[in-house]
Amino acid sequence: MSEPQGSKLIRTLLDFDRFTADDVRAILNTTDVMAQVLERPVKKVPALQGFTVATLFYEDSTRTRLSFERAARAQSADVMTFSKGGSSVSKGESLRDTVATLEALAVDAFVVRHPSAGAAHQVASWTDKAVINAGDGRRAHPTQALLDVATYERSVDAPVEGRKLVIVGDVAHSRVARSNAALWRLLGADVTVCGPPTLMPQHGGLPEGVTVETRLDRALDGAHAVMALRLQQERMHEARFASPAAYAEQYQITEARLAGAQDDVKVLHPGPMNRGVEIDGRLADGPQSLVTQQVAMGLPVRMAVLYHLLVGKGGSA
Amino acid sequence: MTTQPLRTAIRGVHVMNGTEDLGVRTAVLSDGRIEGYDLDGPFDVEVDGSGLVLTNAFIDPHVHLREPGFEVKEDLASGLRAAAAGGFGTVVSMANTDPVIDNPEQVRGLLEKAADIPGARLRPAASLTFGLKGERLTDAAALQEAGAVMLTDDGIPVADSDVMRRACEWAADLGLVVQTHSEDPSLRGAGVMNEGAVSERLGLPGNPREAEAVMVFRDCQIAAMTGARVHIAHVTCRQALDVVRWFKAQGAPVTCEVTPQHLTLTDEALAAFDPMVKVAPPLRTAGDVEALTEAFVAGEVDCIGTDHAPHTLDEKRQDMLSAPFGIANIEVAFPLLVETLVQPGRMTLQALLHRFQHGPADVMGWDAPSLEPGSPADLVLLNLNDARTVEPHTFLSKAKFSPWEGDALHGWPVQTWVGGRSVFERG
Numbered sequence: 001m002s003e004p005q006g007s008k009l010i011r012t013l014l015d016f017d018r019f020t021a022d023d024v025r026a027i028l029n030t031t032d033v034m035a036q037v038l039e040r041p042v043k044k045v046p047a048l049q050g051f052t053v054a055t056l057f058y059e060d061s062t063r064t065r066l067s068f069e070r071a072a073r074a075q076s077a078d079v080m081t082f083s084k085g086g087s088s089v090s091k092g093e094s095l096r097d098t099v100a101t102l103e104a105l106a107v108d109a110f111v112v113r114h115p116s117a118g119a120a121h122q123v124a125s126w127t128d129k130a131v132i133n134a135g136d137g138r139r140a141h142p143t144q145a146l147l148d149v150a151t152y153e154r155s156v157d158a159p160v161e162g163r164k165l166v167i168v169g170d171v172a173h174s175r176v177a178r179s180n181a182a183l184w185r186l187l188g189a190d191v192t193v194c195g196p197p198t199l200m201p202q203h204g205g206l207p208e209g210v211t212v213e214t215r216l217d218r219a220l221d222g223a224h225a226v227m228a229l230r231l232q233q234e235r236m237h238e239a240r241f242a243s244p245a246a247y248a249e250q251y252q253i254t255e256a257r258l259a260g261a262q263d264d265v266k267v268l269h270p271g272p273m274n275r276g277v278e279i280d281g282r283l284a285d286g287p288q289s290l291v292t293q294q295v296a297m298g299l300p301v302r303m304a305v306l307y308h309l310l311v312g313k314g315g316s317a
Numbered sequence: 318m319t320t321q322p323l324r325t326a327i328r329g330v331h332v333m334n335g336t337e338d339l340g341v342r343t344a345v346l347s348d349g350r351i352e353g354y355d356l357d358g359p360f361d362v363e364v365d366g367s368g369l370v371l372t373n374a375f376i377d378p379h380v381h382l383r384e385p386g387f388e389v390k391e392d393l394a395s396g397l398r399a400a401a402a403g404g405f406g407t408v409v410s411m412a413n414t415d416p417v418i419d420n421p422e423q424v425r426g427l428l429e430k431a432a433d434i435p436g437a438r439l440r441p442a443a444s445l446t447f448g449l450k451g452e453r454l455t456d457a458a459a460l461q462e463a464g465a466v467m468l469t470d471d472g473i474p475v476a477d478s479d480v481m482r483r484a485c486e487w488a489a490d491l492g493l494v495v496q497t498h499s500e501d502p503s504l505r506g507a508g509v510m511n512e513g514a515v516s517e518r519l520g521l522p523g524n525p526r527e528a529e530a531v532m533v534f535r536d537c538q539i540a541a542m543t544g545a546r547v548h549i550a551h552v553t554c555r556q557a558l559d560v561v562r563w564f565k566a567q568g569a570p571v572t573c574e575v576t577p578q579h580l581t582l583t584d585e586a587l588a589a590f591d592p593m594v595k596v597a598p599p600l601r602t603a604g605d606v607e608a609l610t611e612a613f614v615a616g617e618v619d620c621i622g623t624d625h626a627p628h629t630l631d632e633k634r635q636d637m638l639s640a641p642f643g644i645a646n647i648e649v650a651f652p653l654l655v656e657t658l659v660q661p662g663r664m665t666l667q668a669l670l671h672r673f674q675h676g677p678a679d680v681m682g683w684d685a686p687s688l689e690p691g692s693p694a695d696l697v698l699l700n701l702n703d704a705r706t707v708e709p710h711t712f713l714s715k716a717k718f719s720p721w722e723g724d725a726l727h728g729w730p731v732q733t734w735v736g737g738r739s740v741f742e743r744g
């Protein structure tokens with residue numbers, strides 16, 4: 001396996017605020033290497049032998065948790081699981097106490113999923129071990145954004161720089177939207193977010209240069225990549241929209257609505273999908289869809305992130 | 318308190334308060350009162366007051382002492398002693414305890430217990446509705462008879478406007494103060510900090526200023542409608558100030574307070590995801606701090622209410638959603654504002670004293686604090702000359718942590734007397 005370039009050790013992946021494009025490129029390059037590993041008959045390397053990775057999931061997301069745990073094991077790391085409803089995270093033990101306990105058990109990396117924005121930052125302030133944010137409230141979900149970029153770039157065999165990403169849906173409450181907007185901007189892409197006015201971020205909550213548009217046809221004009229976000233039905237009870245049908249009427253991504261986009265436009269969805277609500281099921285299964293590739297890309301991306309944080313010298317000097 | 322207060326002389330001290338300045342004198346206290354100035358001995362106790370200021374002990378219309386039910390955070394003994402350490406001689410305790418202070422027996426019980434504690438005097442508030450549920454009115458007349466000085470569901474806004482109206486009709490008839498935590502519950506939503514550029518950057522749920530302003534409008538309107546003395550707790554933003562100003566100009570019986578934290582901190586304090594500074598209503602922006610400061614200096618804000626709200630360190634160290642709202646501040650409130658407002662010349666010491674003495678007394682409808690012979694010897698000795706660092710481990714409050722830890726402040730209380738008895742002396 002090739003050694004990542006640079007000398008700066010990045011210890012945490014909480015969001016992309018302190019990352020340069022070069023830092024991200026280093027992780028994406030390692031992702032390609034990991035993807036090759038996963039194509040071998042023996043899908044395992046000894047890179048993280050002797051390291052212990054703990055997953056702390058205060059929100060149910062078996063898919064993301066298993067992806068991280070497999071990424072650790074595929075590099076021969078040991079894994080400890082702490083999930084909501086499991087033995088340790090329940091019983092009122094505080095996040096801080098859980099982290100202290102795990103540190104005493106010689107954990108080297110914490111993977112944290114939490115309903116509160118900033119929880120992973122708090123963990124990073126209490127420990128000098130590696131910390132990966134696996135989703136904190138509506139704030140950030142950086143590995144999802146990395147796998148979305150990696151999936152898109154692999155599908156078109158070109159970097160996202162200069163291309164147009166359109167994120168459609170409940171942007172105001174979406175950590176996936178926020179992290180993708182930050183990462184695609186960092187890598188030089190144009191980003192437009194689109195959805196009902198009640199689901200758009202307010203007070204300038206997105207990275208510089210992101211366009212906010214409430215009319216879908218205008219937003220999709222010239223798009224290279226379109227990301228439909230999962231519509232949380234409970235938002236209806238928060239008076240954000242009239243009904244899922246009314247939402248779909250205006251904002252569902254369909255083949256016909258992609259007419260103004262680029263010919264080779266790709267469609268992404270972070271899953272799980274509400275077919276027939278935010279995305280037309282036929283489109284999700286069609287040739288423009290990257291949905292299954294996204295799921296597959298989770299593993300090499302998370303392997304690369306763990307590698308960079310634990311042993312790699314990720315990023316530029 | 319069992320021992321008799323002693324005849325005390327405080328020598329060579331600058332005697333002043335929010336409205337008068339008696340110059341450098343020797344103040345003599347006896348029988349729980351100010352006996353006079355420059356009198357002859359003998360004295361049981363002599364205090365060297367040279368270079369210090371002697372003034373009326375402060376009044377705080379808004380403290381959470383947590384007893385009964387939450388003694389792990391604070392209790393009457395620790396809270397009243399902490400108040401005395403902050404220079405306060407009288408505090409109004411909020412009713413959001415467990416059980417809630419919603420019946421006369423509980424009011425009497427608090428008063429009996431507090432009478433034995435060497436610290437600030439306790440004047441309890443009672444809840445406006447049973448169990449703070451916002452539905453059934455408490456028995457305001459019986460609560461007042463038992464010693465309650467205020468009706469409030471503080472901590473929780475009174476969502477039902479008709480309940481608020483009827484409570485104010487009772488309070489107007491009895492001459493009781495109604496204090497309100499004015500935030501529209503639905504507009505506030507699940508917000509844990511000010512809604513604005515910072516909350517959006519941090520991805521935390523926001524609570525907009527408008528939630529406060531619309532409820533302040535309703536509560537002022539009901540004050541005007543019923544004639545009740547309505548005191549708006551912890552005003553935090555320009556919009557709410559504008560509403561209060563407008564109603565005051567119409568002659569509505571409305572007063573308001575501001576907290577030390579809302580005069581000194583902004584929502585940027587949350588940028589490191591430290592729940593220590595999570596308060597409700599939330600810290601706003603630099604523009605709001607400026608608006609509050611101008612209104613406070615101008616006297617449009619009637620007084621300081623500390624909203625001293627102690628919690629345990631473990632509770633405050635949770636994530637941003639789970640950690641409880643509140644800052645324990647009663648021991649630093651005065652020096653913090655001396656440092657922030659008097660030292661840089663934004664307001665005079667005398668004006669600041671006024672907001673801790675006459676301001677809250679007027680809000681409560683109490684006698685004006687006085688330095689005249691015969692007045693109660695509720696006094697505090699202040700050191701304006703020397704800076705001292707905030708060291709939370711020295712706090713008498715159970716909450717031994719502070720957003721201002723390490724700050725060097727002027728104006729610390731050196732000694733506090735309540736009824737002529739020394740109840741705090743800084744070691």
Ligand SMILES: [Zn+2]
Nearest residue numbers: 471472498550
């Ligand atoms: Zn309050």
